[in-house]
Amino acid sequence: MRDTVESDIARRDLRRYYTLLRVSLPTFTEEEALLLCEAMKEPFTLHPSDVRLLWAEVSNAYRLGRLKHRKVDVPALVDRLRDLTAFECMAIYDAIEQFWHSEYFHRIDLDDTEILLQIGLIAKEQSRRNPMK
Numbered sequence: 001m002r003d004t005v006e007s008d009i010a011r012r013d014l015r016r017y018y019t020l021l022r023v024s025l026p027t028f029t030e031e032e033a034l035l036l037c038e039a040m041k042e043p044f045t046l047h048p049s050d051v052r053l054l055w056a057e058v059s060n061a062y063r064l065g066r067l068k069h070r071k072v073d074v075p076a077l078v079d080r081l082r083d084l085t086a087f088e089c090m091a092i093y094d095a096i097e098q099f100w101h102s103e104y105f106h107r108i109d110l111d112d113t114e115i116l117l118q119i120g121l122i123a124k125e126q127s128r129r130n131p132m133k
Contacts, residue, residue, distance in 0.1 A: 025091035025120045026084065030113060031070045032077055033121040037112075038067055040096045054089045055081035095119045 028036065039061035055078045061067050062074045081089070098119045099112075116122045 021091045024087050027123045030122050031072050033116045035070050035072050037099045051086050051089045095121050
């Protein structure tokens with residue numbers, strides 16, 4: 001009986017956590033989202049106390065020339081990332097991890113834009129296929 005209660009609590013808490021990740025995820029332009037994914041392409045281990053250092057990861061990748069030249073004002077993006085809450089940064093890390101490692105998206109052969117839409121890093125009205133009207 002106790003195991004059932006504890007597993008119900010764990011399921012409830014996970015549901016809450018994933019809901020919070022989804023509603024806390026900021027959206028970006030398609031080019032910004034691709035740049036974020038590119039900056040975090042290397043396998044990363046995230047310690048919870050470092051989650052707000054997302055801006056530094058992007059800044060370092062830019063400074064070291066690891067990012068393709070995209071139509072992104074990287075210093076402005078870095079400033080925006082600095083202002084995010086820890087949970088918003090966690091939501092971005094989670095989305096980027098899904099972008100690179102989700103077998104589901106790659107198994108159904110979605111292109112990068114569709115994956116970014118599915119994980120929520122870009123809004124439908126911001127994708128190239130669905131320009132704002």
